[in-house]
Amino acid sequence: MIRALGRFTIVAFVLALVLLPIYWMASTSLKSNREITQEGTLYPHHPSFENFAHLFAYKRFSDYLLNSIAVTIISVLVALVLGSLGAYAIVRFRLPFSLERRVGLSLLILRIVPPVVILIPVYLLILSLGLLDTWLGLIIIYTALNVTYCVWMMESFFREIPVDLEEAAMVDGDSRFGAFRRIVLPVAAPGLVATSIFAVIVTFNEFMFALVLTSTPHAMTMPRGTATLIGRIDTDWASMSAAGVVGALPIVLFAFLVQRHLVRGLTLGAVK
Amino acid sequence: MNRPGVRKERLQGAGLDAALPYFMLAPGVLLVLLVLIYPLWDGLRASTMFYRFGNPVRKVGFDNYIRLWSDPQFLNSLWVTLTFVASAVAIETVLGLALALFCSHEFRGIRLLRTILIIPMVVTPVVVGIVFRLIYASDAGMLTAFSEALGGGAVEILGHPVRAFVGLVVLDVWEWTPLMFLILLAGLQSLPIEPLEAARVDGAGPWRVFIDHTFPMLRPIIAVAIVLRTIDAFGTFDQVFVLTHGGPGEATRLLSIFGYDTAFKFQETGYAAALFVTMGLIILAFTLAAVRLLKRAATS
Numbered sequence: 001m002i003r004a005l006g007r008f009t010i011v012a013f014v015l016a017l018v019l020l021p022i023y024w025m026a027s028t029s030l031k032s033n034r035e036i037t038q039e040g041t042l043y044p045h046h047p048s049f050e051n052f053a054h055l056f057a058y059k060r061f062s063d064y065l066l067n068s069i070a071v072t073i074i075s076v077l078v079a080l081v082l083g084s085l086g087a088y089a090i091v092r093f094r095l096p097f098s099l100e101r102r103v104g105l106s107l108l109i110l111r112i113v114p115p116v117v118i119l120i121p122v123y124l125l126i127l128s129l130g131l132l133d134t135w136l137g138l139i140i141i142y143t144a145l146n147v148t149y150c151v152w153m154m155e156s157f158f159r160e161i162p163v164d165l166e167e168a169a170m171v172d173g174d175s176r177f178g179a180f181r182r183i184v185l186p187v188a189a190p191g192l193v194a195t196s197i198f199a200v201i202v203t204f205n206e207f208m209f210a211l212v213l214t215s216t217p218h219a220m221t222m223p224r225g226t227a228t229l230i231g232r233i234d235t236d237w238a239s240m241s242a243a244g245v246v247g248a249l250p251i252v253l254f255a256f257l258v259q260r261h262l263v264r265g266l267t268l269g270a271v272k
Numbered sequence: 273m274n275r276p277g278v279r280k281e282r283l284q285g286a287g288l289d290a291a292l293p294y295f296m297l298a299p300g301v302l303l304v305l306l307v308l309i310y311p312l313w314d315g316l317r318a319s320t321m322f323y324r325f326g327n328p329v330r331k332v333g334f335d336n337y338i339r340l341w342s343d344p345q346f347l348n349s350l351w352v353t354l355t356f357v358a359s360a361v362a363i364e365t366v367l368g369l370a371l372a373l374f375c376s377h378e379f380r381g382i383r384l385l386r387t388i389l390i391i392p393m394v395v396t397p398v399v400v401g402i403v404f405r406l407i408y409a410s411d412a413g414m415l416t417a418f419s420e421a422l423g424g425g426a427v428e429i430l431g432h433p434v435r436a437f438v439g440l441v442v443l444d445v446w447e448w449t450p451l452m453f454l455i456l457l458a459g460l461q462s463l464p465i466e467p468l469e470a471a472r473v474d475g476a477g478p479w480r481v482f483i484d485h486t487f488p489m490l491r492p493i494i495a496v497a498i499v500l501r502t503i504d505a506f507g508t509f510d511q512v513f514v515l516t517h518g519g520p521g522e523a524t525r526l527l528s529i530f531g532y533d534t535a536f537k538f539q540e541t542g543y544a545a546a547l548f549v550t551m552g553l554i555i556l557a558f559t560l561a562a563v564r565l566l567k568r569a570a571t572s
Contacts, residue, residue, distance in 0.1 A: 021406075110309075115507065116509055118311040256387065
């Protein structure tokens with residue numbers, strides 16, 4: 001009895017610590033700026049969705065959302081295709097000088113490098129390609145970052161598939177690539193899903209490259225657009241909290257829907 | 273007698289099959305070469321140049337690196353980064369481990385806990401920065417609101433160097449303890465039960481069981497979790513950009529923020545490139561050392 005009560009207390013305490021900050025942002029987003037700064041209420045006394053309407057009517061938030069969704073979907077899809085092809089080659093073929101192993105290892109080492117290290121040269125590269133402030137500029141860098149991750153994850157999924165499956169298909173007259181497309185990919189489908197989930201979350205949330213590569217609502221993504229609201233002197237808390245809710249909601253809902261697959265991705269495959 | 277057509281067909285098939293792995297590897301590898309490897313090399317090159325207003329003026333060899341290590345701003349930034357990473361990761365490990373141990377036996381409510389704990393990890397880091405600004409702000413903040421509700425005055429966090437730094441660590445702990453928890457919980461659940469049961473039957477208390485059995489078996493997983501988290505924390509940028517942008521003064525100016533300002537605000541591209549190369553080398557050295565230690569621990 002006492003044990004159960006202690007357990008309940010700890011769980012409740014942890015939940016409160018996690019949820020209180022979120023509650024505060026959500027409740028702030030429903031208050032007026034006057035209520036936020038002058039009255040300091042603990043919950044919205046006159047809740048309204050005006051802050052949200054304001055974001056979409058005057059702050060271009062529908063543009064940011066569209067840019068984010070488009071850039072995320074395209075770059076994750078392309079990275080999945082390139083990553084699966086590469087991972088399959090690494091897992092199933094033996095090349096001279098262990099080339100395939102070296103490629104796999106190099107991609108893994110690249111993942112260790114914090115992206116901020118290549119921020120300047122990537123900016124210079126996109127600048128010289130004339131792709132600043134375009135979807136394509138963002139898609140190129142996001143796809144590349146995702147490829148290293150997709151190869152690494154898909155490798156482990158392909159390794160779990162027995163070679164016999166492809167051999168049987170090839171005896172039946174399939175080409176090697178045909179066997180990959182018709183037999184291996186469908187079997188690895190859960191792996192593709194698990195891999196894409198984490199890639200989607202990371203790409204949707206990415207801020208640093210978006211910060212230097214985009215500058216107008218033409219290509220600004222959700223996190224980048226949200227950061228434009230942060231003034232140096234006067235802070236528009238109402239807009240900022242509403243923007244936080246709009247930015248966080250899609251990704252949190254998405255994460256809840258797919259939480260089963262999430263942990264493996266978050267830990268780079270360290271936990272299955 | 274060999275009919276040339278058939279033989280050619282077979283040869284062609286063999287030729288294509290031999291080339292297939294290269295065709296499969298090429299697109300991804302080419303993209304990575306262009307967008308990740310070439311920039312690494314380009315950054316190295318930029319770090320040996322002197323820039324004025326964002327344009328390369330002349331080669332200066334290692335001058336940028338020499339300047340870096342005698343620049344008090346860089347040294348301070350390095351110190352801030354190291355203390356931030358060390359304190360955040362240490363707290364996250366202890367809290368994550370405690371929570372994982374607490375949850376290692378199934379009970380009702382654990383699924384709810386695991387679901388809710390996903391939130392901090394997946395919320396956009398920029399938004400996490402906003403969440404904590406809304407907590408710390410002296411006018412609109414949650415702390416001030418609670419303090420005033422209890423009859424106190426406004427709470428000042430982000431304008432005070434030490435408190436702002438602690439506030440940043442608290443943000444990171446809030447965001448990433450759940451990841452530690454999930455990794456360590458999975459680790460705990462994968463441990464063999466027999467040695468723990470045997471120790472318990474022999475009359476060992478929970479603390480002794482943990483020290484003598486659970487912890488030694490869990491150590492490799494703890495180490496991996498610490499390494500992953502350290503690498504990640506070292507590159508923290510978004511949250512600080514939103515929360516304090518390095519301030520007040522230089523109190524929370526991590527290397528990433530210092531480098532960003534140097535490059536994009538002050539246009540000292542070469543100097544910033546040298547800073548980022550140095551940063552990459554530090555994290556590489558850390559990772560290599562960690563991997564070597566882990567391997568030695570695994571073999572002994």
